[in-house]
Amino acid sequence: MGITPTALEKTDKHTLVNLQEEFNKTKIQEVLDDLNQELIGLKPVKNRIREIAALLLVDRLRQKVGLSSSNPGLHMSFTGPPGTGKTTVATKMADILYKLNYIKKGHLVTVTRDDLVGQYIGHTAPKTKEVLKKAMGGVLFIDEAYYLYKPDNERDYGSEAIEILLQVMENQREDLVIIFAGYKEKMDKFYASNPGLASRVANHVDFPEYRPEELLKIAEMMLQEQQYQLTKEAELVFLDYIKKRMLQPHFANARSVRNAIDRARMRHANRIFNLSSKIVTKSNLTTIQAEDILKSRLFNT
Ligand SMILES: Nc1ncnc2c1ncn2[C@@H]1O[C@H](COP(=O)(O)OP(=O)(O)OP(=O)(O)O)[C@@H](O)[C@H]1O
Known part of the structure; x- marks a missing residue:
């Protein structure tokens, strides 16, 4: 199809070399090794993180050689009971995203509803924006994210925070990655009630309970x-x-x-x-x- 087998072979070879070089350059293997050593068990989580890292790396490489990039969604969902390693893994994920140059600083800011939502009218937007400012260039980890949404209370300020998060997720994809975390069942309900938000969360990682x-x-x-x-x-x-x-x-x-x-x-x-x-x-x-x-x-x- 216009490309001679020799030319194709050359391109393939060239790309293969780049992949290995690129992978070594990013030092992602070190992060994955740390993850392996520091955390007992969690096999499915470790595999999932490796998969996400591979996808992000390949996408970077495709961009580099002029291939179309699917522009992978970076926002994530970490579901599982408390104390199953979600925050620890999020720190590693932030490091991977930084090493792949998806975010500029690579730090992790952990918050809950109270850090984002105010108690009085007019307090929520400045609070949420302040947190977003701190998290820019890194990863914002929202623990028990479902508490942002209270379906029984129409006038709850949580929805205001969600609106602002949505805008940032859409418009500042280059600067900030958000990880929503919490119990699986509650998160599923939260996503079902907030389809706009759910559609912007591309990577789901489920943390099993430990034996x-x-x-x-x-x-x-x-x-x-x-x-x-x-x-x-x-x-x-x-x-x-x-x-x-x-x-x-x-x-x-x-x-x-x-x-x-x-x-x-x-x-x-x-x-x-x-x-x-x-x-x-x-x-x-x-x-x-x-x-x-x-x-x-x-x-x-
Ligand atoms: N598999 C593991 N191996 C070794 N230590 C672990 C493992 N999982 C969690 N820990 C340790 O347990 C503590 C709690 O983990 P972490 O804060 O990451 O959990 P979490 O799921 O984010 O909890 P929460 O959602 O309640 O904040 C940390 O000190 C972490 O190092």
């Missing part, structure tokens, strides 16, 4: 970072603790695990402090024992 064994691994990783470890017995007790905690109200996955660890460290310190011998070994200082966890009120009920 107890994954939460134990997360705990062990967090402890290791702080140079602590669990005894074998403490491991089993902690797993038991997690299973009990999951059934309690306000359970927030890895965040609840982090809080539990903080409390276990407190009890550990107390135990060490009360030891009859005031000479302690390094192992005393680093080892969390079963009793440090068993003293949690969860085991007294």
